[in-house]
Amino acid sequence: MDCCESLTAAGVSRRALMLGGASFAAWAYLPKFARAADGRDPRVIVVILRGALDGLATVAPVGDPDYAGLHGAIALTTDGPHAAIGLDSFFALHPSMPVFARMYRDKQAAVVHAVATPYRDRSHFDGQDVLESGFAGPGRVQSGWLNRALGALPKGERVMSALAVGPTTPLVLRGPAPTVGWAPAILPQAADDTAMRLLDLYGHRDPALHEALAQGLKLEKSASGADMKPKGGNAVAAMRFAAKGAAKLMAADDGPRIGALAFDGWDTHANEGGPVGRLAFLLSGLDGAFAEFETGLGERWRDTVVVVATEFGRTARINGTSGTDHGTGTIALLAGGALKGGRVIADWPGLKTANLYQARDLAPTTDLRAVVKGVLHDHLGLGEQVLAQAVFPDSAAVKPMQGLVG
Numbered sequence: 001m002d003c004c005e006s007l008t009a010a011g012v013s014r015r016a017l018m019l020g021g022a023s024f025a026a027w028a029y030l031p032k033f034a035r036a037a038d039g040r041d042p043r044v045i046v047v048i049l050r051g052a053l054d055g056l057a058t059v060a061p062v063g064d065p066d067y068a069g070l071h072g073a074i075a076l077t078t079d080g081p082h083a084a085i086g087l088d089s090f091f092a093l094h095p096s097m098p099v100f101a102r103m104y105r106d107k108q109a110a111v112v113h114a115v116a117t118p119y120r121d122r123s124h125f126d127g128q129d130v131l132e133s134g135f136a137g138p139g140r141v142q143s144g145w146l147n148r149a150l151g152a153l154p155k156g157e158r159v160m161s162a163l164a165v166g167p168t169t170p171l172v173l174r175g176p177a178p179t180v181g182w183a184p185a186i187l188p189q190a191a192d193d194t195a196m197r198l199l200d201l202y203g204h205r206d207p208a209l210h211e212a213l214a215q216g217l218k219l220e221k222s223a224s225g226a227d228m229k230p231k232g233g234n235a236v237a238a239m240r241f242a243a244k245g246a247a248k249l250m251a252a253d254d255g256p257r258i259g260a261l262a263f264d265g266w267d268t269h270a271n272e273g274g275p276v277g278r279l280a281f282l283l284s285g286l287d288g289a290f291a292e293f294e295t296g297l298g299e300r301w302r303d304t305v306v307v308v309a310t311e312f313g314r315t316a317r318i319n320g321t322s323g324t325d326h327g328t329g330t331i332a333l334l335a336g337g338a339l340k341g342g343r344v345i346a347d348w349p350g351l352k353t354a355n356l357y358q359a360r361d362l363a364p365t366t367d368l369r370a371v372v373k374g375v376l377h378d379h380l381g382l383g384e385q386v387l388a389q390a391v392f393p394d395s396a397a398v399k400p401m402q403g404l405v406g
Helices: 003-009 014-029 067-074 098-105 124-133 145-152 192-205 207-223 235-251 278-303 368-380 384-391
Strands: 043-049 109-116 162-165 180-182 258-263 304-310 330-335 343-345
Touching (some): 043 235, 043 278, 098 109, 098 278, 098 330, 145 384, 162 235, 180 235, 235 258, 235 278, 258 278, 278 304, 278 330
Parallel strands (some): 043 258, 043 304, 109 343, 162 180, 162 258
Antiparallel strands (some): 109 330, 304 330
């Protein structure tokens, strides 16, 4: 039996096992970037929620008189055993997110409500393309805005690498600027003795491949130590596992400063649930990911901003299966020690039928690109012209949101 056959028997392809190694081998060739003028060592983590998050269910406008009627049986309330967590006199947070609530109270988390990309149709594929590419329309490019932001950073003496978490690199981080990858769902499946046999084989036949695999296994060990095995095998465990590994890698002095993760499963057409149910389950996983970022980054948390975004929102009115359909306006969640948090930022459009987008969706009043530009401008020092031309092409009319970062 040759090495490829033995790998197949183990349930892991050679290509999958080598993914981390090949990516990690590129680390030594990453360009160096200028240190922040004030001595900070900033980190940015972007989390993509694929499937379209119900922003009205996650951060509920309980002060809007039309909210309860539209969201019906799944509407959040401010009293009872599963009461939402009050953020201010108008907005309340889903009860499955106590970590985010604590960060909010500590002014290390914020919400931008009634936000959207420029996309106005309801295709997941096209919506995600716009969200991650940074262009105003779908199908334009094969690179993402976060990769272009990395490439636009001023060169200097310090490595500023980017980490892609997952079996494939999210579009937001694809492009010419080099990145490294960690696939938590793939590499842990390989038995230790299989990896050691491959190392021995490559050591005799292909020294370069041997070195790449050795570096990849080192990366995997760093991200997925003995305390890092996912428990429960569900979406909540997977989110926490990915966040914990990313945080461990990004906390290292020579680790990545920019990271991107994508969490699937947010398409809640049926049985979405209110304070308990399917969405509550998913939000508890996201809340756990925030906790893992904070804990794993340690002292680096103070220089970190986490941006959580989704391709579009969901309908304001629930459907006949206690779910919500594809919509428009939604929320962006921000967290991190570098954030000026403790607030919900919203130009609230109202939920009366006349105020809804196409009489069905929360109307977007804030461009998501303004939020991201604000983080990249104030936290990473990218200029407005670079943001408008290279990172988010043809977006000069969208100004960076000011005052997000301390």
